[in-house]
Amino acid sequence: xxxxxxxxxxxxxxxxxxxxxxxxxxxxxxxxxxxxxxxxxxxxxxxxxxxxxxxxxxxxxxxxxxxxxxxxxxxxxxxxxxxxxxxxxxxxx
Numbered sequence: 001x002x003x004x005x006x007x008x009x010x011x012x013x014x015x016x017x018x019x020x021x022x023x024x025x026x027x028x029x030x031x032x033x034x035x036x037x038x039x040x041x042x043x044x045x046x047x048x049x050x051x052x053x054x055x056x057x058x059x060x061x062x063x064x065x066x067x068x069x070x071x072x073x074x075x076x077x078x079x080x081x082x083x084x085x086x087x088x089x090x091x092x093x
Contacts, residue, residue, distance in 0.1 A: 001049060001051060003049070003052060003055055006042075007049075007052065008055060009031075009032070010032070011046065012056075013027070013028075013031060014043070043063070044067075047063055047067060
């Protein structure tokens with residue numbers, strides 16, 4: 001699938017949004033006329049598009065690593081909340 005002009009603009013924005021002294025969500029609204037939620041939905045789709053990885057491999061890999069770290073942190077948090085599979089309550093002696 002080919003990247004749209006908006007897709008390329010989003011990737012370029014992700015390359016340098018922090019260099020501007022304006023909150024990211026405000027920049028998203030002003031530049032793309034999108035809600036932050038919709039912007040991130042589009043960005044997540046771009047992370048798995050080969051054309052995006054070809055267009056800007058450094059940005060895509062950085063965002064994929066961030067996504068993978070967040071995903072792993074959520075999984076780790078869930079596994080810490082679950083009781084052990086042995087059925088032990090921890091009160092046994």
